[in-house]
Amino acid sequence: YVDKKPTKLASGSFDKLKPIRAVFDKKVLIVGRELLFHKRKRYPPAPKEKLTRAVGLEIRELFPISKPAFHSSVYESSTAYTTMGIWAWESEMYGRLREVFPFNYVVPEDLVYSSDVPEVKIFEHRGMTNMLAHSGGQFLGGASYADSGINEGDLERFLSGLGRYGADIKQVKIYGAMPLEVKNV
Numbered sequence: 001y002v003d004k005k006p007t008k009l010a011s012g013s014f015d016k017l018k019p020i021r022a023v024f025d026k027k028v029l030i031v032g033r034e035l036l037f038h039k040r041k042r043y044p045p046a047p048k049e050k051l052t053r054a055v056g057l058e059i060r061e062l063f064p065i066s067k068p069a070f071h072s073s074v075y076e077s078s079t080a081y082t083t084m085g086i087w088a089w090e091s092e093m094y095g096r097l098r099e100v101f102p103f104n105y106v107v108p109e110d111l112v113y114s115s116d117v118p119e120v121k122i123f124e125h126r127g128m129t130n131m132l133a134h135s136g137g138q139f140l141g142g143a144s145y146a147d148s149g150i151n152e153g154d155l156e157r158f159l160s161g162l163g164r165y166g167a168d169i170k171q172v173k174i175y176g177a178m179p180l181e182v183k184n185v
Helices: 048-062 094-100 152-161 163-168
Strands: 028-031 037-043 068-077 082-090 105-108 119-125 128-135 138-146 171-175
Touching (some): 037 048, 048 068, 128 152, 128 163
Parallel strands (some): 028 105
Antiparallel strands (some): 037 082, 119 128
């Protein structure tokens, strides 16, 4: 960050990049949405550490990835069960990435833009239109659409897919210029 704004330090292919040796307190690698798999799974109630270990033991069975890395967090908890949100991605490139960018933490992009207020964020990136729903600092759901864009019906289906959490959303933030009008949702 320079003057409280993010600044690009490097860009390009691995072969041409020189290692970043700047002094940072925390170096975070954000795994892009296009590289993520996401799923929710119920487990018996247990401490978060035990649930994370349980996810780690079965991560290869949950996702079609040869060398998975993952992040998990509690989505819902009751006396009968705990639902975990699980994100997985291919970790094979970590060695090469660390040579250029020696990161300390890895975070799925779905979790980066969380919000305390129930809201949906819509943005375009790399030929895809993405919708992410957050509430109370928690990821509720996400969807990606081809570059042809989305319409009000897509947003309505997305909100109904959030179940009981969809009714709480009263705010839709659209980033960039998109031909989308939200009137009746």
